[in-house]
Amino acid sequence: MSQFPQSTRRQFLKGVAAAGAATVIIPSANRAFGFQNANDRPTFATIGLRNQGWGITNKTTPYADFAALADVDANVLAENVSKLEKKQGKKPDAYTDYRKVLDRKDIDAVMIATPDHWHTKIAVEAMYAGKDVYCEKPLTLTIAEGKLIEKVVKETGRVFQVGTMQRSESGQRFLQAVAMVNEGRIGKVQKVTCGINGMTGSPEIPVADIPGGLDWDMWLGPAQKVDYRALPEMRTGYGGGVPLYSNCHYSFRNWHEYSGGKLTDWGAHHVDIACWALGATDTGPSKVKPLEYELACEYQDGNPVVHDRYNVATKFKIQADMPNDVEMIITSEGDNGILFEGTDGRFFVNRGKIVGAPIEALKENPLPEGSIEKVYGGPVPANHSVNFIECMESRKQPISDVWSHNRMLEICHLSNIAMRLGRELNWDPEKREVIGDDQANTFLSRENRKGYEIQMG
Template structure:
């Protein structure tokens, strides 16, 4: 059995390497942009204070080696509440119980312009991610950016190039690589080491593509900067479904609309497609063929990869991996297999292992301090988002599409290639900072 597993692993890695796979097996050293002593705090600016942003902020405030010095949101109550939260938390550490050292901004550009900020966390709606991250990269800020990383494929490549040019330590918020009791990490390791034999198919159960936004216009609240919320997206009126007023604990439904996001397909797809591509060793590449389902079905689209693996959109929530010797299913609360020994036999000391990380934000902060690559770097975040965009393009055009994952263009298909990018609404542009 051990010989079969080892041989299967070697064959798998050979196939993925030949297909141009980007296995991120070890934390790659990054050129040192600046040095920082072990006792020096990392100064952080928080951009976007919705449900995800508040969670990130609370976690950052728990780290002794981090100082949150600024918060930003287009809605007054959210930014002022976040500012108060920061100052109260830090005041509790002071002998006199007083702390006034966190500024609140409406415009992210003012926060990014500060020379005393080392890094930023971007937790805005999806359509603002790249505009903000590009400005931060050009200003030399290390970046933690929520997923889905991008809204189109072209802007993702722009971001990858900027991060590399400016030597930024970047983490995409696909935290399944680090958390959830290591279930996803173990699943990837089992697959890498041949526990289900040769990987044949993967089913990823996530939601539907986005729809065109037809929400009615509502009066814009005085405490919301609607132009800054829209950013590069098409001009339209305010609606509370897109940008709820005040503090809230739900995830706003801007993500359902094509103008602002990639639907629930991209929302959870940014997690589960990430694990799927990681497991097949293609997390720095992509498929070569996209085949949508017949009729108007919103599930069943198929990706075909150069290594022979077929990836399907559809099925129960999470990832189902099917191989020649069994199946493995993993979601946030469960990992199951068709044969008990797939999961029960411990991995050996010589088996292939994933990059070590047990807390996603902590991994990023450690990498910022040590100037090394994080577990979900910008290229991986871009490639995972690209899978979601390719699926949405396939559902929109309803015909087979041939994709070149190196050139990031469709082959001889001008109509499809027009959907690879979207021009930002003036005066917004990818070159602004």
């Protein structure tokens, strides 16, 4: 870390901790409270800038200086360079090729918010380039990619945080939920239901002209070469300003070529908290069974038979058999959130509430002092970015580490594979492979397109 020396890093992290505790920021300077010297701060870059890319950049500017931004869409890049210049008072360098970011010796860490199919290639190459990594969830497109990232983290010693922010944010409701289970407030857990909503299918999406400023071949990257597709109707609200139906911006979540639908999009949040509460962050299910589901198009031998419409699951109810005879249900029906059920009661938690008789009972019998900190492993920081920067100093892995993330994400990936093949899968959590199903095991990995192979070392 050439511009983040040990002495100033320690000073900086003390300031970050103080700022996090008081949540006091100097708006005019966009610096952590008490810090004015830019040399005390780490140097970051963000790769992939639409929506969440800007979100995590914006959230981190109080604690780090951003020297560069990268995106394959020149329009998105220019817009975010302008916003960041106003935010931090200094214009970042702009690149359409992320490799130019990794070549820079002055950048300590990269934040990755590209579509999912790009995560692993950029993350691995960033670690070999000596960068710490913050990568948006879901971390991987396949189970094999997760194992590769684990290997490279161990080999390089880089700090790697996954953007599953529910572990550090949302008013500590999710930390309270984990503490409730750990303290036995619902007795022995018997069932946990993760409500993650469904997706809608699409009409036929025709081939269309590639939007100006978009490097479509680079956007596809490791995925196979296909035509750009879009309908004229535009998306509004979050992620707006792009076609409502396409195989690119925002809608990539609806295609198995680039993502895993709601199973990995929201499953990466709620299944993560469920596994954390169950103490199952270093293991996995014994079986994944699709009880009910609808795919957005027809499939044969696990692959879509058409390529002009969305292809992920639109509705689903999946059962995962977890350790200690716990039944996990992942469903597109009902409230978005997590329902924990045990021998002595049940409660529900999501980003807006935590409710149920065991929660009401806390008025008379509160959790022991320090229960939340015990779950977290220490004082809870102001937000996910602070935890990442603290770990850059300590060289410990963050609360959202790659190992726990990959273990819970395996449940989501297996759920998708089970629906694509139309059958239950028996899983060996030690070997991390499907038992007695060679065809299913072929879906655990995916070959990158020629010219976009991962550069190792």
